[in-house]
Amino acid sequence: MFKKIKKLFSGRSRKKEISDAEPESEINKAGSETGKIENTPEPVARDKVRTALVFDTKRRIFITKRKTSRLALWCPDKQQIILVDEVGEQKTFPVTLVFKEDETVIPITGYWTENSEAGVGFYFPARGLFQLKNNIFQQGCESDLLFIFGPDTEQWQPIAGDWDADGIATIGLYDKENAKFLLQNEHKGAELGELEFHFGPRNYSWIPVAGDWNGDGRTTVGLYDAEEGIAMLQNAHEGGEQPDIRFVIADSQSHWQPIVGEWGDGGVDSLAFWDAETEQFHLRYSNENGAIDQVIQMASGEKNVVPISILCLFA
Numbered sequence: 001m002f003k004k005i006k007k008l009f010s011g012r013s014r015k016k017e018i019s020d021a022e023p024e025s026e027i028n029k030a031g032s033e034t035g036k037i038e039n040t041p042e043p044v045a046r047d048k049v050r051t052a053l054v055f056d057t058k059r060r061i062f063i064t065k066r067k068t069s070r071l072a073l074w075c076p077d078k079q080q081i082i083l084v085d086e087v088g089e090q091k092t093f094p095v096t097l098v099f100k101e102d103e104t105v106i107p108i109t110g111y112w113t114e115n116s117e118a119g120v121g122f123y124f125p126a127r128g129l130f131q132l133k134n135n136i137f138q139q140g141c142e143s144d145l146l147f148i149f150g151p152d153t154e155q156w157q158p159i160a161g162d163w164d165a166d167g168i169a170t171i172g173l174y175d176k177e178n179a180k181f182l183l184q185n186e187h188k189g190a191e192l193g194e195l196e197f198h199f200g201p202r203n204y205s206w207i208p209v210a211g212d213w214n215g216d217g218r219t220t221v222g223l224y225d226a227e228e229g230i231a232m233l234q235n236a237h238e239g240g241e242q243p244d245i246r247f248v249i250a251d252s253q254s255h256w257q258p259i260v261g262e263w264g265d266g267g268v269d270s271l272a273f274w275d276a277e278t279e280q281f282h283l284r285y286s287n288e289n290g291a292i293d294q295v296i297q298m299a300s301g302e303k304n305v306v307p308i309s310i311l312c313l314f315a
């Protein structure tokens with residue numbers, strides 16, 4: 001498998017596209033062919049609260065109600081994800097990468113298909129390659145989607161989100177040198193994004209983030225300046241120097257790494273920060289000036305980790 005894939009992607013060919021799909025996990029939306037929910041509860045905002053029929057290993061049906069942002073750590077040395085579950089316990093899930101060479105790998109997360117759960121992905125800058133896995137809880141497959149996207153340079157940083165509010169997250173890239181975003185609405189390889197715009201200053205210290213800052217179901221981009229603790233967020237796929245939202249994290253540290261999730265009760269995504277020195281997540285519940293709202297202490301025992309936020313379905 002490894003040799004085959006390596007051959008296909010040697011020379012950074014941007015035209016190859018592989019769909020290496022494994023069977024989907026047996027999660028079905030309400031009203032699908034496999035089951036119906038009578039007396040459907042009141043309508044809820046798409047992508048925030050979703051009702052689904054889920055079959056367990058004994059083919060029993062239960063109903064899940066909510067997608068929840070979970071704190072997690074990607075451990076590249078062990079190719080594992082440490083997830084904080086719904087009761088605060090840390091659980092480890094192995095993730096097999098296509099490439100096992102000593103190259104840079106950057107994690108991203110999202111619902112890659114309508115039936116995904118706890119999707120995770122990885123970007124290999126040296127190859128421009130995205131490897132997406134629909135469900136970290138489902139073992140036994142390396143990836144569900146594999147494709148090359150973006151210009152043939154290594155300076156791009158990956159992001160992911162539901163840019164068109166159709167319930168499916170797709171990938172994007174940010175070029176910090178030129179303050180440029182490229183966003184894709186489909187899982188397919190290309191050299192250019194469907195959406196392309198410049199946002200923010202050209203500054204090496206800004207970190208790209210993506211979230212639904214206003215709760216309308218559409219993910220949009222933002223930038224975080226770790227040195228100053230400044231966040232600049234957009235609510236539309238538009239460029240410019242002035243953001244829709246700008247705020248300062250009062251007690252931020254320059255070494256904190258930002259992630260995005262729905263941490264508060266306001267129905268919007270906001271920022272959290274990973275402090276590798278103290279192994280703590282610092283959560284901010286709103287997108288406005290202020291200090292950290294909650295601190296979560298981790299005890300992974302791992303040194304070389306990358307913080308991520310994973311959307312999970314929980315009953």
Ligand SMILES: [Ca+2]
Pocket residue numbers: 161162163164165166167168169170185
């Ligand atoms: Ca989408």
Ligand SMILES: [Ca+2]
Pocket residue numbers: 211212213214215216217218219220235
């Ligand atoms: Ca939005």
